[in-house]
Amino acid sequence: MRSHLKRFWADESGATAIEYGLIISCIFLAVVTAISLFAGNTTAMYGKISTAVGNVR
Secondary structure (H helix, E strand, C coil): CHHHHHHHHHCCHHHHHHHHHHHHHHHHHHHHHHHHHHHHHHHHHHHHHHHHHHHHC
16 A cells, blocks of 8 residues: 555656646636737727717717
8 A cells, every 4th residue: 555655646647737737727817818908908999099080070
């Protein structure tokens, strides 16, 4: 039983997959944040354009 536990604690094959998962999730959050900021700025820009065009009439 003790040898099985030692082998289990020494096995690091799953750790690599978890690390890759964490890296991918951090990249995903960065992309979502960037898109969210871009969308907010774009919406504000189109709002200003709409107001300017509306005031021309």
